[in-house]
Amino acid sequence: MSLLVAVTWETQPWVERFKRHLPGREIAVLGEDFDGSKIRYAATWGPKPGSLDNLPNLEALFSLGAGVDHLMGYPNLPDVPIVRVAQDDLTYRMSEYMVMHCLMYLRDHARFAQAQREKRWEPDRSPPIASDVRVGIMGFGVLGQDAAVKLKMMGFDVAGWSRTPKSVDGFKVYSGESELDAFLARTDILIALIPLTPDTRGILNRSLFKKLAHDGRLGGPILINAGRGGLQIETDILSCLDDGTLKAATLDVFEKEPLPEDSPLWSHPRVTVTPHNSAVSEPEATARYIAKQILRYEAGEAFENVVDRVRGY
Known part of the structure; x- marks a missing residue:
């Protein structure tokens, strides 16, 4: 052999x-x-x-x-x-990444970090708790399900979406094109973990972002993509951040990697960039x-x- x-x-x-x-x-x-x-x-x-x-x-x-x-x-x-x-090693690393970033959005970490830099004392009078926040995991395979379990342990309201019907104990799982809009409409934080295929290339676009929930406690929908860079249209992400269709985005993958130095994603105030290290x-x-x-x-x-x-x- x-x-x-x-x-x-x-x-x-x-x-x-x-x-x-x-x-x-x-x-x-x-x-x-x-x-x-x-x-x-x-x-x-x-x-x-x-x-x-x-x-x-x-x-x-x-x-x-x-x-x-x-x-x-x-x-x-x-x-x-x-x-x-x-x-398990890769799966657990991905779940760590998702829990960390969901908690950072829940606790408005970016705002407090900015306040620290400006030496401003800015207490939060009525912060949401995890059960107020609806997380939707797009791609409910091994990685998505483990992340869902750990986010649910933290108290988040978690649902999944899969391209094909799937039953997972303890979770509502939407499936197929017919249930995608309903899944998006109940989602405050969208986690993208779907594989890149001809059908999913460019799926994270303005049309999809407009269907996310805009009535949640976080003040607008948030995108976390740690699947593949080809899933996202980066110009749509930027324009949706600028006009309020999205509140924030955490991106671990990009259309071109390494992310070019001249990409506006690096310096956008509502974008968190990580170097494709969510689950090395x-x-x-x-x-x-x-x-x-x-x-x-x-x-x-x-x-x-x-x-x-x-x-x-």
């Missing part, structure tokens, strides 16, 4: 990790000489066109991250299972997860978290 490491960044640390978790297995590296007929698995992120060709005995592709949109447009993608990384895949945990999947498969069990190519996630 050979595992091919096909990434666009430094490969040696990944080779060392896989050797620890798959002792005795041959680890090949894209760009070095190897026998393509021996490759049964490939661990990859953003492979260059042609780099996954000539692997006649390939049995599975592993995406070195939670998303797989980097593979969906790949020309001549091998017809083998694509396995997403879905590990911890390399050791990722390698361990992939090794576990390979060993499961070789023991006769099915891969977990296999991508549906039709849906794109």
